Amino acid sequence: MVRNRNIFPFLCAVGLALSAPVTMAEPAVEISGFFSIIGGKVLDGSLHGPMPDNEKVTCPCYIADYANFGVYDGAFSFAPESRIGLQAVAKLTDRLSVTAQVTARASNPQAQLQWAYATYVLSPEWDLQVGRKRIPLYFYSDFQDVGVVYPWVGLPPEIYGWEASNYNGVSVRKRTSVGDVYVNTSVFAGSEQLKDSRYMQSYGQQRTDIRWDRILGGDVELTKGALTVRAVAIRADTAFTDKDDAANDFGERMQAYGIAANLDLNHWFILSELASNARTNTSGPQTGLTITVPAVSLGMGYRSGAWTSFLNYSRYQELSSDATVLPDLDYRHVSLTVKYEVSPRSVIKAQVDRYWEPELPYSGAANVLRISYDRTF
Amino acid sequence: MRSSHILGAVLGLPLLWLAPAAQADIAVIVHAANPVQQLTSRQVAELYLGRSRTFTSGQYAQVVDQGIDDPVRSRFFKDISGMSIGQVTAFWSRLKFTGQVQPPQNLDGDSAVLEFVRRNPGAIGYVSATTLADARVKTVLVLRE
Numbered sequence: 001m002v003r004n005r006n007i008f009p010f011l012c013a014v015g016l017a018l019s020a021p022v023t024m025a026e027p028a029v030e031i032s033g034f035f036s037i038i039g040g041k042v043l044d045g046s047l048h049g050p051m052p053d054n055e056k057v058t059c060p061c062y063i064a065d066y067a068n069f070g071v072y073d074g075a076f077s078f079a080p081e082s083r084i085g086l087q088a089v090a091k092l093t094d095r096l097s098v099t100a101q102v103t104a105r106a107s108n109p110q111a112q113l114q115w116a117y118a119t120y121v122l123s124p125e126w127d128l129q130v131g132r133k134r135i136p137l138y139f140y141s142d143f144q145d146v147g148v149v150y151p152w153v154g155l156p157p158e159i160y161g162w163e164a165s166n167y168n169g170v171s172v173r174k175r176t177s178v179g180d181v182y183v184n185t186s187v188f189a190g191s192e193q194l195k196d197s198r199y200m201q202s203y204g205q206q207r208t209d210i211r212w213d214r215i216l217g218g219d220v221e222l223t224k225g226a227l228t229v230r231a232v233a234i235r236a237d238t239a240f241t242d243k244d245d246a247a248n249d250f251g252e253r254m255q256a257y258g259i260a261a262n263l264d265l266n267h268w269f270i271l272s273e274l275a276s277n278a279r280t281n282t283s284g285p286q287t288g289l290t291i292t293v294p295a296v297s298l299g300m301g302y303r304s305g306a307w308t309s310f311l312n313y314s315r316y317q318e319l320s321s322d323a324t325v326l327p328d329l330d331y332r333h334v335s336l337t338v339k340y341e342v343s344p345r346s347v348i349k350a351q352v353d354r355y356w357e358p359e360l361p362y363s364g365a366a367n368v369l370r371i372s373y374d375r376t377f
Numbered sequence: 378m379r380s381s382h383i384l385g386a387v388l389g390l391p392l393l394w395l396a397p398a399a400q401a402d403i404a405v406i407v408h409a410a411n412p413v414q415q416l417t418s419r420q421v422a423e424l425y426l427g428r429s430r431t432f433t434s435g436q437y438a439q440v441v442d443q444g445i446d447d448p449v450r451s452r453f454f455k456d457i458s459g460m461s462i463g464q465v466t467a468f469w470s471r472l473k474f475t476g477q478v479q480p481p482q483n484l485d486g487d488s489a490v491l492e493f494v495r496r497n498p499g500a501i502g503y504v505s506a507t508t509l510a511d512a513r514v515k516t517v518l519v520l521r522e
Contacts (some may be wrong), residue, residue: 134475
């Protein structure tokens, strides 16, 4: 990660400059990007949240973005989720290109190198990529920053709330058609290291090291007409180090699976995703403990002209193999979004969320209002 | 959703007076030396949605698109894929920002597209059929208005 550079204002300026329609003739380096300006607040609620008392947030609160500690409370704020990304693609030969994507966030304005990889086209159907990429964990994981693409203001954190979202490694992808079914499949392997994770800081642990080693995964996406189905499996060995208290250190073996099915019938569309991951502690004070995390998201939308309305339900559970050591959790979340397409590349959305935890220890609820302007350029 | 259709028809009726009398057919073109003689809508869609990199002959395709906000582009993608231009933008944004495929190059207007296809043996583009009278390019599909 590139750090210690506050480039959010700079990227915003570049983004605005590039938003003007420009057509370049056969560019050697193509610059493009996206931004999302998102504002919101917790309207009311009683939810303490799965977060300890924190000087930056006054609960009731709502964690919209776990990886970047994007949290709303009772004060209207643009900080938790607003972001901008710039991508540069340099085509070196007909088959070889290099790509870099830098993002900055209002909540964390230091530049983050999300993507930096080389692509080699092995054949018309096969690609090899080496470098730093997003982990293609669930359906929207590797383009979760590009708000124009999906109907929510922000993705359901019940499925997309992960501490690690990138990896350094290698991937191979094949894209082909079998009859009238389009098949897009990949395998990937690598590792990731996070220093002073904002995810862990949201739980009060400021100076940490998180490692995901031996990441190995694969996905297959099938498209036939209006139906797209994607399945993914991934495993990794994770290690957590608390630099302030070694007693908190632990290691885990993580396995995750997901299946998404999307049906787009022009006016009506359905987006669904089922995910499950299991983490077994392989070292540390809770060795042997397994936490199984099933999560589901189901949404239905209707689009008419420039307008789209979208209703979504999602649920996240943590089921512990020993509830006396770690209690089970159960979060549920309903959102209603209205989207207006200002232009093909820019949309305005308004979303209300109701998020609740019916069981102890964090029982309560929060109602949230968010508005957004998303654009690609 | 019958009521929304009725509402749409009522609201859209006045716009008929403003609609152009006729829209031109769209011609999908390749270089004259390209061995491909004809393409189906589905084959064109696969090239323009990044699902295929080659012509049926195996030759790599250099796909060029019209200007991002050009109305002919909306018609073209609706015809070959059924997708609105907003859906196409979302579709390509996913592929582009996840590094899967880079979208076709956008060129402003028929003359720029024609010139590109004339100069590049692997090129494919689309133009208004009324502007097409050029022995150096070949029409492989016509999308009727």
